[in-house]
């Protein structure tokens with residue numbers, strides 16, 4: 001049985017330091033899932049905040065020491081930082097930047113590391129992920145964007161379309177997957193590239209979502225010229241780069257349990273302020289109390305699932321289905337809480353001003369929460385993985 005890392009005194013002291021740092025300097029977010037800066041001033045503030053986190057060692061602590069990592073760093077520190085960022089409503093480091101940092105650290109040449117890693121630490125380079133395409137999402141290996149090598153193999157011409165590229169509209173760099181050899185097995189013919197987003201031929205078009213915000217984009221690549229120095233890892237070795245990067249995100253999955261606990265508190269607040277036609281609060285009604293109790297049970301179950309998962313991840317002993325179980329549990333519970341919130345709002349005769357602010361948050365979360373059941377592997381894909389890896393079911 002793994003030790004419960006959460007009660008470690010040193011970890012608690014670390015948590016307190018991180019919490020104070022975020023309270024003093026954190027860049028606050030208004031709404032969950034909204035992270036593209038509204039204007040140049042906010043962009044500067046976010047980049048400054050990311051830099052502050054790296055400077056303080058709260059990000060990048062696990063990098064190799066020559067690139068700024070710290071000897072005293074433990075994997076649990078990353079989890080604590082992520083939990084405290086959520087708790088403090090602070091701007092969270094971009095998943096894409098962390099994934100890119102991992103990919104460059106693991107697969108980059110010395111020159112790439114020298115050029116790219118310090119710029120990530122300085123908040124100078126924000127990255128996006130150019131993976132998904134209109135016909136390649138869950139089945140990413142179906143991607144069709146071509147990076148045609150020159151006859152001498154020293155440069156490539158990239159043509160194709162990417163979609164759902166989060167943050168592409170303000171990213172400096174993109175981690176691109178493109179097909180370099182269509183003649184071999186499809187996973188074997190893909191290469192990862194580092195793409196400066198300002199190159200000629202890169203056209204970024206934000207997509208407006210049902211939340212009213214535009215957090216991700218279509219990216220068209222039309223004859224973009226990339227040199228050998230833009231290849232990350234080996235030519236035709238891109239699949240290894242992606243799969244290794246995605247594994248690096250696992251430790252953060254646990255931080256989401258904090259988010260659910262906060263959402264549940266917001267749900268109770270909503271039920272307290274939403275008034276029925278007879279003047280009673282929704283919270284006074286037994287049916288709502290029962291629904292809230294069921295919701296709390298679910299939140300608590302997710303907390304326990306996630307805690308076990310994190311403990312196994314931190315000691316390197318996780319089961320392959322741990323990540324899918326935690327992701328499915330968190331994202332689907334998030335949707336269930338939003339649906340209950342919508343029912344409470346719909347049944348209310350009136351909600352006071354404080355309650356209206358909470359209701360606004362829930363309406364946003366109702367729309368945004370669905371996205372989490374798709375990004376990073378859709379729920380159906382997670383269920384398939386769990387069925388095969390945990391339950392030993394045959395592939396359909």
Ligand SMILES: Cc1cc2nc3c(=O)[nH]c(=O)nc-3n(C[C@H](O)[C@H](O)[C@H](O)COP(=O)(O)OP(=O)(O)OC[C@H]3O[C@@H](n4cnc5c(N)ncnc54)[C@H](O)[C@@H]3O)c2cc1C
Pocket residue numbers: 096128129130131132133134135136137138139163164165166167216371372374375376377378379380381384
């Ligand atoms: C908020 C958000 C941010 C994102 N950010 C990025 C980003 O920065 N960069 C990037 O490259 N991509 C990004 N994506 C895209 C994301 O990776 C894809 O949406 C995801 O992989 C699903 O692919 P798809 O949308 O093409 O849907 P599809 O793969 O077409 O799936 C459609 C439906 O079919 C189901 N389905 C598909 N295959 C199976 C199967 N084998 N068994 C059962 N059901 C199946 C799916 O579960 C889903 O319900 C983002 C998506 C979201 C929602």
